[in-house]
Amino acid sequence: MKTSENIGLKDFNTFHSKVKAQYFTRLGSMDDVVSTVSNFDKKIPLLVLGGGSNILFTKNFDGMVARMEMKGIEITDEDADNVYIKAMAGESWNDFVQFTLGSGLSGAETLIDIPGTVGASPIQNIGAYGHEVAEIIHNVCCYHIPTHTTLTISNRDCHFGYRNSLFKQSMKGRVIITSVQYKLNKHRIQEALYKDVEEWITKKGKDRNSIHDIATAVRAIRKDKLPDPEIMGNAGSFFKNPLINNQQFFALQKLFPDIPSYQAEGFQKKIPAAWLIDQCGWKGYRKGDTGVHARQPLVLVNFGNAQGSEIYDLAKQIRQSVIDSFGISLDFEVNIL
Ligand code: FAD
Ligand code: EPU
Numbered sequence: 001m002k003t004s005e006n007i008g009l010k011d012f013n014t015f016h017s018k019v020k021a022q023y024f025t026r027l028g029s030m031d032d033v034v035s036t037v038s039n040f041d042k043k044i045p046l047l048v049l050g051g052g053s054n055i056l057f058t059k060n061f062d063g064m065v066a067r068m069e070m071k072g073i074e075i076t077d078e079d080a081d082n083v084y085i086k087a088m089a090g091e092s093w094n095d096f097v098q099f100t101l102g103s104g105l106s107g108a109e110t111l112i113d114i115p116g117t118v119g120a121s122p123i124q125n126i127g128a129y130g131h132e133v134a135e136i137i138h139n140v141c142c143y144h145i146p147t148h149t150t151l152t153i154s155n156r157d158c159h160f161g162y163r164n165s166l167f168k169q170s171m172k173g174r175v176i177i178t179s180v181q182y183k184l185n186k187h188r189i190q191e192a193l194y195k196d197v198e199e200w201i202t203k204k205g206k207d208r209n210s211i212h213d214i215a216t217a218v219r220a221i222r223k224d225k226l227p228d229p230e231i232m233g234n235a236g237s238f239f240k241n242p243l244i245n246n247q248q249f250f251a252l253q254k255l256f257p258d259i260p261s262y263q264a265e266g267f268q269k270k271i272p273a274a275w276l277i278d279q280c281g282w283k284g285y286r287k288g289d290t291g292v293h294a295r296q297p298l299v300l301v302n303f304g305n306a307q308g309s310e311i312y313d314l315a316k317q318i319r320q321s322v323i324d325s326f327g328i329s330l331d332f333e334v335n336i337l
Helices: 030-039 093-102 194-205 211-225 246-255 273-279 308-328
Strands: 002-008 020-027 044-051 061-068 072-076 080-087 139-143 149-154 174-187 244-247 263-264 267-270 290-293 300-302
Touching: 020 030, 030 174, 061 174, 072 093, 080 093, 093 174, 093 211, 194 211, 211 300, 244 246, 246 267, 263 308, 273 308, 300 308
Parallel strands: 020 061, 044 061
Antiparallel strands: 002 020, 072 080, 080 174, 139 149, 139 174, 244 267, 263 267, 290 300
């Protein structure tokens, strides 16, 4: 295990923030995980980094950045309806999705092209186009930093919710996820498709029951809406879609009859944050090299040389304007450091 000092992180985060890590190491094996945790001085912070696609660095990181690079994907078990696949945390999420599609397995097709690593997938319970990764996670293996032990956490114990899990709550900063075991379906479960996907499939005359056609549809929709971080720095949705109770929703609907909403768990309504930000006039906004994407206002962008702190300032301004107009306080989806 090699540790370097004063390492630039620009190529390790999709906002391309030009910050430095005091110490930097790579976790290529379980031995690296164990020795990093044993060696690192608990007085300095430890950050486990995947693809850096859900992080905004606002300043240099005074501590140890450990980049998860453990690789491997293998089928571990199978029964009449399911195939179990273990993927190491440093695998690219999208390579894992391609593996499932290549094996003719269903469950990950709508989650194609989400950037980042397998290890980060349970953390915010990644989701897109009607599905969340919680639906296919069997268990999560991790190294528990305080006790230096390995843990296997079952799906139920991960307490998954919308963009939420145990790993963002009580286990935050306490574990290094080393692998995830997924449970894929041998046959696609027939169900209604997400509206945009249904429309694309119908328009193109594709098969709504084919995992490959669904993945192709999602890929095309995403390409149309979301900026490519290689061209324009971003971390996907900057904010979560807020959940409000029915009473608050009906009061807002009187004032804003066009307000869109989706039914969510526990008699709550989910409001698209993109709509709230759009209504506040931010869509396409640019100041210096920071901005709000012109096709998807939930995505904040770095046009070139924006500092993370400038993007954070813009995010706070947007959040305040949504509070002023709608009385709704948006939560950040992106991890601010
Ligand atoms: P990082 O950004 O590196 O890390 C995120 C957090 O997880 C950090 O707190 C980090 O410390 C922690 N972490 C990472 N790996 C580990 C590990 N092995 N053990 C312990 N902690 C760890 N998300 C969605 O849900 N749906 C989308 O549709 C979506 N679209 C996106 C589109 C674009 C263009 C971009 C840039 C991002 C998008 N995202 C989306 C967000 C992002 O892709 C996901 O959150 C992804 O899971 C982050 O993975 P990562 O490896 O880059 O994590
Ligand atoms: N909208 C506007 N103006 C716009 C764009 C959108 O008002 O310019 C409104 C419309 O009402 C639209 C709604 O926002 O129907 C929803 O937009 P979209 O379908 O693009 O989805 P989203 O809610 O903005 C969420 C996820 C995305 C995920 C997509 C697809 C969150 C925070 N974001 O975005 O995830 O890919 O749905 O399922 O839940 C991410 O987490 O980083 C991410 C990109």
